[in-house]
Amino acid sequence: GNSVTQMEGPVTLSEEAFLTINCTYTATGYPSLFWYVQYPGEGLQLLLKATKADDKGSNKGFEATYRKETTSFHLEKGSVQVSDSAVYFCALSPNSGYALNFGKGTSLLVTP
Amino acid sequence: ETGVTQTPRHLVMGMTNKKSLKCEQHLGHNAMYWYKQSAKKPLELMFVYSLEERVENNSVPSRFSPECPNSSHLFLHLHTLQPEDSALYLCASSQEQGARIGDTQYFGPGTRLTVL
Numbered sequence: 001g002n003s004v005t006q007m008e009g010p011v012t013l014s015e016e017a018f019l020t021i022n023c024t025y026t027a028t029g030y031p032s033l034f035w036y037v038q039y040p041g042e043g044l045q046l047l048l049k050a051t052k053a054d055d056k057g058s059n060k061g062f063e064a065t066y067r068k069e070t071t072s073f074h075l076e077k078g079s080v081q082v083s084d085s086a087v088y089f090c091a092l093s094p095n096s097g098y099a100l101n102f103g104k105g106t107s108l109l110v111t112p
Numbered sequence: 113e114t115g116v117t118q119t120p121r122h123l124v125m126g127m128t129n130k131k132s133l134k135c136e137q138h139l140g141h142n143a144m145y146w147y148k149q150s151a152k153k154p155l156e157l158m159f160v161y162s163l164e165e166r167v168e169n170n171s172v173p174s175r176f177s178p179e180c181p182n183s184s185h186l187f188l189h190l191h192t193l194q195p196e197d198s199a200l201y202l203c204a205s206s207q208e209q210g211a212r213i214g215d216t217q218y219f220g221p222g223t224r225l226t227v228l
């Protein structure tokens with residue numbers, strides 16, 4: 001079946017540090033890959049996505065590249081801000097059906 | 113942005129109560145979803161509706177009963193819940209009625225449910 005594995009959190013970084021949150025997946029065929037972010041007290045918001053191998057999704061300084069050879073979609077940001085503190089979810093959408101398969105989420109805390 | 117609203121935002125209920133969660137999407141989408149978010153667990157898809165017709169039900173107990181009267185509204189009726197049903201219930205919507213690669217789901221803020 002399809003599944004997503006994320007690095008365990010919480011991740012604590014100082015402001016302006018470099019961020020990497022690892023995500024690997026298991027799926028048949030060619031799924032689409034997503035990163036969602038959940039700020040405290042809110043629902044999930046789409047951060048970025050990639051629909052085919054070697055695509056790079058980017059938004060608000062965050063980037064992730066769809067690597068089929070390593071089945072990965074790691075999230076990176078060069079310089080994090082306090083406002084980036086949130087929970088980040090990696091997800092995949094298979095070729096058929098409606099379900100998004102989510103990882104467990106990685107909590108990020110950025111300190112001044 | 114959030115074009116998906118949910119009410120109430122917080123709900124406390126006893127195990128013998130009946131309550132309903134409401135979701136409304138203002139995005140003109142054709143598909144709507146209920147998810148359950150529990151601590152330390154991945155989001156669990158509960159129900160999917162496409163053009164007001166239920167298309168997926170992931171083995172959810174019958175004490176949860178969905179209703180989709182039109183493509184903009186989705187309800188989750190709750191009856192005789194258990195304490196382990198306490199969670200954040202998220203509603204989402206997406207554009208297409210069928211499988212589509214890369215179709216984005218837009219989420220509401222959720223209803224925090226506590227069952228005593």
